[in-house]
Amino acid sequence: MTENMQTLGMIGGTSWHSTIEYYKLINQMAGKVIGEQANPPLIIHSINIELMREQNKEKINAKYLAVSEQLQNAGAKAIVICANTPHMVYDFVQPKIQIPILHIADATGKEAEKLGLKKLGLLGNRPTMTGNFIPKVLKENYGIETIIPSEEFIPQAHEYVSKELTQGIFSDAAKSFFREQIGLLKARGADGIILGCTELPLLIKENEVDIPTLATTNLHAQMAVDFILN
Template structure:
């Protein structure tokens, strides 16, 4: 099996999900007598809250190089928003970063989805590190919440979900957003915050929901077992 480096901490709740599910899914495929070699570097979430892009890029490059030196053969960033560093970091290291947008695009393509509503925090929704991959690499259309709903989504992610609070108010808000996206022509939903699948676990929505976390984890498992299946 290949050794995978995990950059986590934003938030640690999401990092736990990545670690647990990667081990669980690898075990389901090769048997529970073995588990993959994983190297975890947990970053202080305060770094992302500062919103200093240069500082964030430098930290992720530093951590990526440390994981590479420690023997990682690939890297997975255990959150959506930090993928903003991908274009800066990837050319400066010699191992691949598994991009969450590619994992999402492949799943949407397989499902025949053409227009996707993107939910998450404001940097994820308004940035291009996921939407540009879907639009340019897969020819899909991405839409985001409008007006005050954009700020409300950011509030729930940054002030509740990433701090381990999963309220009924947040759940109702996101279910309403799914209905609004459907009205605007979406035929699929991107749960673009690692904690959103936790919040909406067990919910049946009117549109297929693509949980970026789950798709990203599948990509990680395939990478780890590339030479063993």
């Protein structure tokens, strides 16, 4: 099994907390198959998170393309972007490289399809919730509709994610806020909730809400392991 493993390139750094979670999950999940005495071949490039905070889309696209090419040249057979928001670069980068980028929305869509979910509420930071890079894939590839919190709640959600969760802070106020948003999304017809931030599943446990939750990081990590192990 270990002789046939494919090398995976990982683009991390946004945030480094998220990157650690990906690295841990991929090794743990692979270990259940190949044994704890072995580990999968991974190449990690950690980007400075300041790049994302500048919100210069051209600069972000150029950086992710350059890093993707470096990982490809280093022998990676596929790439995983270790966070939700940077998937905004997918449509720009993927056509310019020869190896696949494993899209986080595909990992989420396959699980939603398996569970029979048709309308998903999406929680995360502002770019993830208001961008089209997750809803587009879910709609085109799986026929799944995506809804987000009302505009009045988006600034607070973004604040909790960027100022607390990505800094490793998990407050009762944040937990209460996101549980309330889940209730509101369910009332609007959501039959499942996308936890579209690596740290959200650490804040909101599955048994704390009465609706299926899809933790994108875990699903994405499993998709990565399936690729590595063929």
